[in-house]
Amino acid sequence: MQTRVERYLAHLDRLSGGREPKFTPFRSTRPGMRGVTAIVYRDLPEPGITTGLTYGLSLSGDPSWTRSTPELCISVHSTDDAWGWAIAYLAERLRGGDCHFAYGDTIGFGERVSKESDMDAFVLSAPLGLAREDFAGIDVGDGLPVDITGCYPIHSSERRFIQDNGVEAFWNLDWDPYDVTRAAVVA
Template identity: 80%
Template sequence: MPTRVERYLAHLDRLSGGQEPAFVPFRSSKPGLRDVTAIVYRDQPEPGFLTGLTYGLSLSGHPAWQRSTPELCITVRSADEAWAWAIAHLAEQLRGGPCHFGYGDTLGFGQRISKDSSMDAFVLFAPAALEQEDFLGIDVGDELPVNITGCYPIHSSERRFIQANGLKAFWDLDWDPYDVTRAAVV
């Protein structure tokens, strides 16, 4: 019988066509919780893109997680693995607290995420690079399935705009969710 992590990785293998990812562990700062791992794919979903996912967030539990547990995903037009490391770092630091990693949540990183961008925050929503059947209801052998939540890099001004006006108002603006070098749209 495959383990929980083996089931999750088998799902990711299917999505990546069997590409071998890089694994970068982030030590747990929470007693009793396992490490969070950044799983990094280069040139996914196409050349010039980087896709990173987490494993370990869904192990932490939250009262709001009644139907599923989240793991995070980022897809950007960049070669800098710092994007994937940033979401793993935030998952490790924020799990077990008030953040439930829901759509519309914004996560401040506190500094520039990458040297190739001035962005310093993320907004969470459905992952644009995946089909719905690929990010919802992933059977890992637990009572609750895993859902993959998309992380989109944003500027501080955009984070404030989302907090004041909601995700839909921001999402309807003209911006490229994969472009980490774009100017702020608000």
């Protein structure tokens, strides 16, 4: 019988076509909680795109998670693993009630995520490019199923816009969610 992590990784193997990711663990800063691991794929789903996911956030037991538990995902036009590491770092630091990781949430990183970009924040939503059955209700064998939550890099000005106007207003603007070198779409 597969363990919880083996079931999750088997799901990722199916989505990635068996591609081998790079695993980077982030040690827990919270007593009694396990660490979070960044799982980074290069050139997935296509050449030039780096996709990072987390494992460990869903183990933190936030009381607001009543139907499913989240793990995070980011896909960007970049070869810098820092994007995948950033979401794992945030998952480790903000779990346990500091952030619920719900669609529409924005998260400030506090500094540039990567040398190639001025972006320093994220907005959470459904992952683009995946069918609902590929990101929602992933059976990991125990407890609640896992839902993969998309993380989209944004600028601080865009984060303020979302907080003032809502995430739907931001999604309706003309911007590329994969482009980490784009200019801010709102000042």
